Structure formats: structure tokens, C-alpha cells
Amino acid sequence: MADALMAAMVEQAPRSKGPRGAPGSGNGDGLFHALCFSAAMVLMATLAGLLVALLIGGWPAFSRFGFSFFTSSVWNPSGTPDNPEAYGAAGPIAGTLITAFIAMLLAFPLAVGIAVFLVEFCPRRLAHWVGIAVELLAGIPSIVYGMWGLFVLAPWFAEHIQTPLLLDLDPDGFWGKLFSGVPNGANIFTASLILAIMVLPYIATVFRELLLSIPPYLREAAYGMGCTPFEVVRNIMLPYIRRSAVGAVMLGLGRALGETMAVTFIIGNSHALPHSLFDSGSTIASTIANEFTEATGDLHVSALIALGLILFLITFATLAAARLLLGREKL
Amino acid sequence: MKFEISQEEQPTVMVAPAPEERVLDVRGLDFYYGKTRALHGVDLPVARNRITALIGPSGCGKSTLLRTLNRIYDLYPAQRAEGQILFNGENLLNPRDPVDPEASGSGRPRVGGDLARLRARIGMVFQRPTPFPMSIYDNIAFGVRLQRSVGKAEMDEIVERSLTRAALWDEAKDKLHQSGLGLSGGQQQRLCVARGIAVEPEVLLLDEPASALDPLSTAKLETALLELKDSFTIVIVTHNLQQAARISDYTAFMLMGRLIEFRPSSEAFVKPETEAMRDYVTGRYG
Amino acid sequence: MANGVPMASAPRHLRRKLTNYIFVGLTSIATALALAALVMILWSLVAKGLGGINLAAITQDQPGGGADMGQGGLRNGLVGSLILCAIGMAIALVIGILSGTWLAEYGDASRLAGTVRFINDVLLSAPSILVGLFVYELLVSHLVGHFSAIAGGVALAVLATPVITRTTEDILRLQSNQLREAGMALGAGKGLVIRAIIWRASRTGLVTGGLLGFARISGETAPLLFTSLGNPFLSVNLGQPMASLPTIIFNFALSADDNWRRLAWVAALIIAVFVLSANIIGRALAARGSSHK
Ligand SMILES: Nc1ncnc2c1ncn2[C@@H]1O[C@H](COP(=O)(O)OP(=O)(O)O)[C@@H](O)[C@H]1O
Ligand SMILES: [Mg+2]
Numbered sequence: 001m002a003d004a005l006m007a008a009m010v011e012q013a014p015r016s017k018g019p020r021g022a023p024g025s026g027n028g029d030g031l032f033h034a035l036c037f038s039a040a041m042v043l044m045a046t047l048a049g050l051l052v053a054l055l056i057g058g059w060p061a062f063s064r065f066g067f068s069f070f071t072s073s074v075w076n077p078s079g080t081p082d083n084p085e086a087y088g089a090a091g092p093i094a095g096t097l098i099t100a101f102i103a104m105l106l107a108f109p110l111a112v113g114i115a116v117f118l119v120e121f122c123p124r125r126l127a128h129w130v131g132i133a134v135e136l137l138a139g140i141p142s143i144v145y146g147m148w149g150l151f152v153l154a155p156w157f158a159e160h161i162q163t164p165l166l167l168d169l170d171p172d173g174f175w176g177k178l179f180s181g182v183p184n185g186a187n188i189f190t191a192s193l194i195l196a197i198m199v200l201p202y203i204a205t206v207f208r209e210l211l212l213s214i215p216p217y218l219r220e221a222a223y224g225m226g227c228t229p230f231e232v233v234r235n236i237m238l239p240y241i242r243r244s245a246v247g248a249v250m251l252g253l254g255r256a257l258g259e260t261m262a263v264t265f266i267i268g269n270s271h272a273l274p275h276s277l278f279d280s281g282s283t284i285a286s287t288i289a290n291e292f293t294e295a296t297g298d299l300h301v302s303a304l305i306a307l308g309l310i311l312f313l314i315t316f317a318t319l320a321a322a323r324l325l326l327g328r329e330k331l
Numbered sequence: 332m333k334f335e336i337s338q339e340e341q342p343t344v345m346v347a348p349a350p351e352e353r354v355l356d357v358r359g360l361d362f363y364y365g366k367t368r369a370l371h372g373v374d375l376p377v378a379r380n381r382i383t384a385l386i387g388p389s390g391c392g393k394s395t396l397l398r399t400l401n402r403i404y405d406l407y408p409a410q411r412a413e414g415q416i417l418f419n420g421e422n423l424l425n426p427r428d429p430v431d432p433e434a435s436g437s438g439r440p441r442v443g444g445d446l447a448r449l450r451a452r453i454g455m456v457f458q459r460p461t462p463f464p465m466s467i468y469d470n471i472a473f474g475v476r477l478q479r480s481v482g483k484a485e486m487d488e489i490v491e492r493s494l495t496r497a498a499l500w501d502e503a504k505d506k507l508h509q510s511g512l513g514l515s516g517g518q519q520q521r522l523c524v525a526r527g528i529a530v531e532p533e534v535l536l537l538d539e540p541a542s543a544l545d546p547l548s549t550a551k552l553e554t555a556l557l558e559l560k561d562s563f564t565i566v567i568v569t570h571n572l573q574q575a576a577r578i579s580d581y582t583a584f585m586l587m588g589r590l591i592e593f594r595p596s597s598e599a600f601v602k603p604e605t606e607a608m609r610d611y612v613t614g615r616y617g
Numbered sequence: 618m619a620n621g622v623p624m625a626s627a628p629r630h631l632r633r634k635l636t637n638y639i640f641v642g643l644t645s646i647a648t649a650l651a652l653a654a655l656v657m658i659l660w661s662l663v664a665k666g667l668g669g670i671n672l673a674a675i676t677q678d679q680p681g682g683g684a685d686m687g688q689g690g691l692r693n694g695l696v697g698s699l700i701l702c703a704i705g706m707a708i709a710l711v712i713g714i715l716s717g718t719w720l721a722e723y724g725d726a727s728r729l730a731g732t733v734r735f736i737n738d739v740l741l742s743a744p745s746i747l748v749g750l751f752v753y754e755l756l757v758s759h760l761v762g763h764f765s766a767i768a769g770g771v772a773l774a775v776l777a778t779p780v781i782t783r784t785t786e787d788i789l790r791l792q793s794n795q796l797r798e799a800g801m802a803l804g805a806g807k808g809l810v811i812r813a814i815i816w817r818a819s820r821t822g823l824v825t826g827g828l829l830g831f832a833r834i835s836g837e838t839a840p841l842l843f844t845s846l847g848n849p850f851l852s853v854n855l856g857q858p859m860a861s862l863p864t865i866i867f868n869f870a871l872s873a874d875d876n877w878r879r880l881a882w883v884a885a886l887i888i889a890v891f892v893l894s895a896n897i898i899g900r901a902l903a904a905r906g907s908s909h910k
Contacts, residue, residue, distance in 0.1 A: 032808035036723060039715030040733045043782065046775055047736045050747065053754035113647025121641055122648075124408065130648060132900070137655050139896035141836020143866050144885045148658050150870060151665070151878075197654050204651070221461035221523070224403055225474045226451030226530070228633050230640040235473065239464055251742070258744025260839040261863075265870070285746045285839070292750075292843045308750045312743070319742050323735075448630065479629060 058306030075271035087303035103195035115207035146265030154185030181278030247326030360414035384579035454527035460519030462511030497525035517548025666886025704770025709777035717785025749840030766859035769845025777830035784826030828899035838863035
């Protein structure tokens with residue numbers, strides 16, 4: 001009896017790790033299998049539906065404006081005879097890419113620092129708690145980041161950074177131009193700063209896991225050469241995790257690109273292409289969040305959904321790259 | 332169990348090199364992995380420009396002893412050593428101890444508790460080949476550059492000399508700028524030896540360097556070690572008794588965290604004095 | 618040969634040590650900065666949120682603009698958020714646990730399962746605002762025809778499901794095959810073994826997945842803006858627009874009305890407490906589960 005069962009199970013499981021029961025062997029097993037399978041298919045249908053919805057919804061805008069939808073920065077929902085309704089996504093696209101890029105620029109060195117500190121320099125027990133605290137940052141909802149950015153960071157930034165720079169710098173010089181902007185703290189840079197804080201825990205946590213996965217013998221060999229900890233980290237450990245680390249950065253980038261509420265609160269919401277680091281701007285997500293419910297014309301709605309499709313494609317590409325570099329486990 | 336009792340009664344058999352020959356002198360060393368004790372009052376004299384072999388059954392503490400000598404165990408906070416490890420008369424376990432002025436090499440620069448400096452002077456080759464993820468050339472240049480600025484010509488020379496001394500030059504000279512990971516296991520291990528000696532340490536520690544190698548690679552490695560003896564002091568852990576007999580000048584036999592016999596290899600293998608070592612050498616256990 | 622004579626010149630050695638100290642300093646500063654950010658954010662929340670709390674904050678509905686300081690509360694938003702999350706979690710738990718079970722127990726290494734996994738990962742990291750757009754197109758502009766609590770709940774479900782699918786699969790894979798074999802040796806069919814034995818043995822993990830899913834959605838704002846929309850009054854009608862704490866924050870925080878801003882902070886504090894405790898409990902459960910393993 002048991003032998004027969006074993007044999008049956010082995011037959012059922014030619015390439016998999018586990019034993020397989022006979023499908024449909026009573027007790028509604030077939031039904032259960034079908035339910036599980038349908039649930040998985042619902043997932044697939046959801047993604048397909050998402051894509052189709054964005055394609056259909058965005059189509060009128062794409063077909064109306066063609067390629068200029070990507071290149072024009074005219075965003076004019078209220079058409080008048082001499083200034084017709086028109087939509088160009090260049091401003092929000094640029095804002096999305098710039099803020100995400102600056103955010104990564106800020107978050108990357110910090111994440112490396114945190115991960116290295118926790119793995120290499122911090123006593124084990126303390127590292128445990130600090131690690132949890134860093135991960136808590138990831139648990140704070142984005143609207144809370146938005147409020148903090150709007151009510152705490154922006155006013156502070158305006159008073160202590162922007163205003164002094166505005167007063168000190170020659171407005172026509174390079175730095176003056178780079179840091180020009182309305183001194184209210186709501187701009188491309190502060191939005192990037194908030195984004196950096198938001199993605200930091202994700203990247204730092206993956207970096208930390210990667211560093212911990214370095215085989216101990218390699219680390220020992222490097223220390224055995226007489227390296228200082230800095231030399232070990234820089235010459236051996238960081239190069240060792242390079243590839244996966246890029247994957248982690250892409251993962252953070254994906255989050256930064258699609259983040260909505262925090263950015264909406266603090267980026268200043270202007271559709272023009274930003275002219276300086278402290279200029280107000282917009283991202284795809286913030287534009288949709290701000291305008292979608294108030295959009296009146298069908299073309300306006302379509303333009304916003306078209307923006308959504310662009311965002312989807314950008315984040316999808318980032319995620320796919322991250323997955324390729326990182327493997328599935330760390331996602 | 333029976334062994335433990337008999338060892339407590341047996342004094343260590345020690346035929347040691349003269350104090351003025353010793354570059355390293357371990358005295359009464361205890362070692363702990365957390366609460367587990369792995370070494371019990373071990374003494375180990377290491378003679379300059381000689382090869383000292385550590386032998387004994389698996390788990391007897393050979394690696395543990397070797398890893399105290401360059402304090403690599405310090406990477407793990409739970410591990411701890413007590414006793415004395417004199418390196419040129421300076422106690423590595425307590426840099427505040429006065430240097431023994433009588434000790435050989437006591438005139439050399441002090442380590443002063445600086446582990447990076449210590450490990451540059453006591454190099455280590457591990458059981459697993461550990462080439463760094465960089466080119467063969469850079470594997471060797473890496474350690475040298477840590478110590479001093481070296482011009483291209485001089486570095487080329489150092490790389491060639493180190494590879495030659497590690498008996499790897501002929502096989503590697505055409506692919507110096509390829510990754511060290513592309514070499515065979517035996518070649519990788521010799522690369523690690525070359526890397527270790529490129530910085531001209533005083534002592535080279537090797538932990539079963541040949542355990543993963545085929546006989547031919549092992550032979551090449553042994554030849555290289557014998558050549559290196561003129562310039563370096565070598566401490567090698569091995570479970571291959573023939574190897575120990577072939578290349579070493581002194582042999583230390585360990586059992587259950589204790590040193591049982593320490594004698595010139597020429598005598599040790601011919602007529603072991605303790606019953607335990609006799610059993611081990613004749614293959615009764617281990 | 619310069620055997621044994623250390624080559625390191627003293628200044629060079631000093632420079633290396635100094636570089637190392639600077640590096641250690643920089644990494645500690647990086648860590649300190651992250652901790653400082655956490656503390657500052659939590660501090661603002663507590664200072665501004667706790668300061669604004671009164672009894673009315675939970676017993677009254679949201680006030681109109683220009684109401685006196687201290688007037689009005691968040692009752693409609695609280696109730697709405699609870700209902701929306703309940704709808705979202707109900708859907709997400711069913712779909713997520715079933716699909717995670719399919720991946721771990723049936724799909725396994727097949728190509729189809731690989732595809733589902735990939736799609737789940739895409740959904741897991743898709744910007745939440747796009748989920749809002751999707752549900753808007755599907756429910757608000759077509760199936761239902763107007764903004765509704767149902768639409769909001771579905772949007773939240775789309776966000777929570779991938780989290781639960783993922784954790785369910787991971788958790789079920791931890792169960793040993795012996796457990797499955799033992800069940801089958803008793804003559805139970807595979808489905809029964811999964812439901813009666815594997816799920817039960819994985820209880821803690823499944824709860825953890827649910828908590829993480831809840832943590833993911835309970836602070837979500839973007840997808841609600843154009844699905845459940847918001848509602849200034851208390852409503853429990855699933856077919857109509859419904860208030861929620863995040864949409865109230867969005868509307869109030871950006872206004873110039875001090876009383877509204879006060880309530881926005883209170884709402885932010887409430888949400889943060891919910892999300893962080895769900896996160897912490899989830900993690901604690903997960904840690905306990907893995908230490909038993
Ligand atoms: N990292 C460790 N943690 C705890 N115990 C260890 C560790 N490494 C070795 N030991 C113990 O210390 C003893 C000596 O080990 P080791 O020095 O590796 O032996 P050998 O190299 O002679 O085979 C063994 O009993 C082993 O179990
Ligand atoms: Mg060993």
C-alpha cells in the first residue's frame with residue numbers, strides 16, 4: 001500500500017521537489033486546484049487589464065498629438081481660440097526622471113554607508129535594532145512623507161538654504177542660475193530629497209543582505225593581506241556585490257519614479273520644463289494626482305492616462321532590469 | 332574519552348628550536364569560540380626560515396591555532412584568545428606588554444596592536460583558494476600597493492618574481508591581465524601564495540593549502556614552499572603526513588585542543604614518543 | 618632580499634589608517650542621518666498630531682472650511698478607511714492566498730508559474746496611482762459608472778494581493794515535504810492536505826502576509842483619489858463615494874484652513890500608527906516563525 005503510494009507520487013512528480021497527490025482524488029480536490037489556478041489567472045488578467053486600460057484610455061491623446069506628446073512641454077487644458085487645448089508631456093516626464101535620478105544620487109551613497117556600517121562596523125546587537133529602525137522608514141506611508149515635506153522640510157529649506165543662496169549668489173552666474181527659484185521650499189530638489197529618504201531603506205536593506213552574503217573566506221583573505229576595513233570594503237566587498245547592487249538601485253529607482261503623494265505635496269506643480277534645481281516642476285504621478293478628478297474634457301483625461309502609460313513603461317523597464325540583475329530572491 | 336584522560340597525565344613532548352631562532356613563540360594559549368574552548372594552554376615555538384607543520388586529527392584545533400597567529404579570528408566578536416603570542420618578542424595578544432629585549436628579532440619595528448600592519452607581516456593562505464575578483468596581475472599588485480607606491484616597471488618585476496617563486500609564472504605569464512578566477516584550483520592556490528609573498532612578509536601561514544588540489548598541483552606547491560623557506564618562515568597545517576614529512580623541519584602534533592608533541596620532523600615521524608601520535612602516524616585514527 | 622623588513626613607510630601607514638577612520642566616520646554619519654530622518658518625521662507626527670487630538674476628532678465628521686479651531690473630526694474618514702481596507706483585504710486575502718498556493722503547490726517550476734511570478738512582481742512594484750487609473754477606467758467609467766467605495770476597495774485589493782501572493786508562496790515553500798507526504802500517506806488528497814495541514818502549519822506566515830498587505834494599503838492615497846473619491850459625510854453605502862483618511866489628508870493638508878491642517882496631522886498620525894504597528898507586528902510574527910524553524 002505505502003509502496004504503491006510512493007510509486008504513484010514519484011510518477012506524479014517527475015521534475016518537482018514535492019510529492020504530488022492525484023488530481024481530483026475526491027474531497028473537491030479538483031475544484032480546489034481550479035480555484036487556486038483561477039486566482040493566479042486573476043493576477044495575470046489584472047496586469048493585462050491595467051495595460052489595456054491605459055492603452056485604450058491614452059489612445060486619443062497619443063493619436064491626436066503623436067510624437068509631439070513626448071517632446072512638447074505645452075500643457076494647456078483650458079483651450080481658448082487663440083491658445084488651443086494642447087498636451088505635451090515633456091515637463092512631467094523630465095520632472096519624473098530628474099527627481100528620481102537626483103533621489104538615487106542622494107540615496108545611493110547613504111545606502112552604501114548604512115549597509116557597510118551595519119555589516120562591518122556596528123556591534124551585532126545594535127545593528128539588529130538600527131536595521132529595524134531603518135526599515136521602519138520604509139513603513140511610513142507616503143502621504144505622511146508628503147505632509148512632513150510640505151510643513152517641515154519645505155519651510156526649513158526655504159529659510160535656511162534657498163533664501164541665503166538667493167541673497168548671496170550672483171543671479172546671472174552659474175550657481176545663481178542653478179539655485180534660482182521661488183524661495184518656498186517646494187521644488188525639484190526638495191521633492192528629490194523626500195524621494196531619497198523614501199527609497200533609502202529599500203536600497204540599504206538589500207545592500208546589507210548582499211554584503212552579508214559575501215563568502216566569509218573572501219573577507220578573511222582580504223583582511224589577511226593586511227587591508228584596513230576601508231580597503232576590504234572598497235576593493236573586495238563592494239566590487240563583489242556590484243552587479244546585484246545595480247539591481248537594488250534599479251529597484252529603488254522604480255519606486256522613486258512612481259511615487260505619488262509625497263512628490264505631489266512638495267514639487268510645486270508646474271508643467272513647464274524645470275530651469276534650475278530649485279525650480280518648481282511636476283512628475284507624471286503628481287500631474288495625474290492633481291488633475292485627474294478635476295479633468296473636464298475627454299482629451300484632458302486621455303492625456304493623463306497617456307502619461308500613466310508612459311510611467312508604466314518606464315517603471316516596467318526598470319523593474320525588469322532590476323530583476324535581471326538581482327535574481328528573484330531580493331526583490 | 333579515554334584519550335582525554337591519558338593526555339592530562341602526559342606532559343607535552345617538546346624538542347624546541349633555540350629561543351634565539353624563534354620568530355613566533357606561542358605560550359600557554361587558550362582559545363574560545365564563545366563559550367566553547369578550542370585550545371588548552373598550547374605552546375608553539377616557530378623557528379625563523381623553517382617550515383613548521385601542524386598535524387593532528389580533524390577538529391583538534393590546527394586551524395584555530397593558525398588563525399590566532401595573525402589574529403584573523405578578530406573578525407568575529409565572539410572569538411577570543413588568551414595567553415601569549417610573541418612575535419619578535421612582542422606579545423600580539425597584549426601590545427602593552429613590554430617587548431622581550433632578548434628575543435630574536437626584537438629590534439624590528441613593533442606591530443603595536445595594529446592588525447593591518449601585523450597581517451602584512453604575517454601573511455595567510457587559506458584552505459580554499461581565494462583569488463580576489465580582479466586580474467592575476469592585480470591580485471598580486473593589490474597587496475603591494477597597500478604598502479607603498481610602486482612604479483610600473485618595479486611592479487612588473489615584483490609580479491614576475493612572486494609568480495616565479497610560487498611556481499606559477501610559466502602558466503600565468505600569458506594571461507596576467509585575465510581574471511584570477513579563471514585559473515584552475517591548483518593555480519589559484521599558487522596565485523594566493525604569490526599574492527601572500529609579494530608583500531614580503533616575515534611569516535606565511537598556510538591552512539591545508541593542498542587539500543583541494545590534485546597530486547601534480549600539490550607537488551608544484553610543495554616545491555614552491557621549499558624554495559620559499561630561504562626567505563620566509565612558514566607554518567603549514569596539513570592532514571597529509573607524507574607532505575609534512577617531506578617538507579617540514581618541525582612538526583607539531585595536536586589532539587583535542589592540546590599540543591602533544593613538538594619535535595624536528597626528521598625524528599617525529601620515525602619514532603613518535605607519545606602513544607597518541609604513534610596511533611595517528613600509523614593511521615589508527617584521524 | 619628585503620625579507621622581513623616591513624615596507625610600509627610610516628606616513629603611508631598613517632594615511633591608510635586615517636582614510637579608514639574617515640570612512641568609518643562617514644558610514645556612521647550616513648546611518649545617523651537615516652535615523653535622524655526617522656526621528657524627525659515621527660517627532661513631527663507626534664507633536665503636531667497629538668496636539669490636535671480631541672474627542673471630536675473621532676466622534677464628529679469632517680468640518681466645513683472656516684469652522685472654529687477644534688471643531689469637527691475624522692469619523693467619516695475613519696469609518697470609510699476601515700470599510701475600504703476591509704473590502705480590499707477580503708478580496709486580496711482570497712486571491713492572494715489561493716494564487717500563492719497555486720504557485721507553491723501546483724505551478725511550482727512550470728513556465729506558466731514563472732510567468733505568474735513575474736507578473737506578480739510587476740504588480741508588486743507598479744506605481745499605485747496607475748492602479749487607481751486602471752480601476753477608474755474599469756469600474757468608475759464603465760461597470761459602475763461613478764465613484765464608489767467598491768471601486769476604492771478593489772483598487773486597494775489590487776495593491777495588497779501581490780504582497781499576499783508573494784508571502785504565501787514563500788511561506789508554503791518552507792513547509793517540509795515530509796508533512797505533505799505524511800498527509801497523503803493517510804490517504805488524503807492533495808487539496809485536503811494543503812487546506813487541512815499545510816495552511817494550518819503556515820498559519821503564522823499567512824497572518825504575517827496579511828498584515829504586510831494591510832500595511833501596504835492602509836496608508837495608500839493615490840489610488841483612492843479617483844475611485845472612492847471621498848465624501849464629506851459619513852456613508853456606509855458601498856455603491857457611493859466614501860471618505861477615507863488619506864483623501865481627507867490630501868484635501869485638508871493643501872488648504873489654508875488651520876483647523877483642516879490640524880485634522881490632517883491627526884489623520885496622518887492615526888494612519889502612521891496603523892501602518893507601523895501592522896508592520897511591526899508582521900515582522901515580529903515573521904521573526905518568531907523563523908526562529909521556530
Ligand atoms: N567558528 C567556530 N565556532 C565554534 N566552534 C568552532 C568554530 N570553528 C571551529 N570550532 C571548533 O573548534 C575545534 C577546533 O577546530 P579547528 O581548529 O577547525 O580544527 P582543525 O583545523 O584541526 O580541523 C573543533 O572542535 C571545532 O568544532
Ligand atoms: Mg582546519
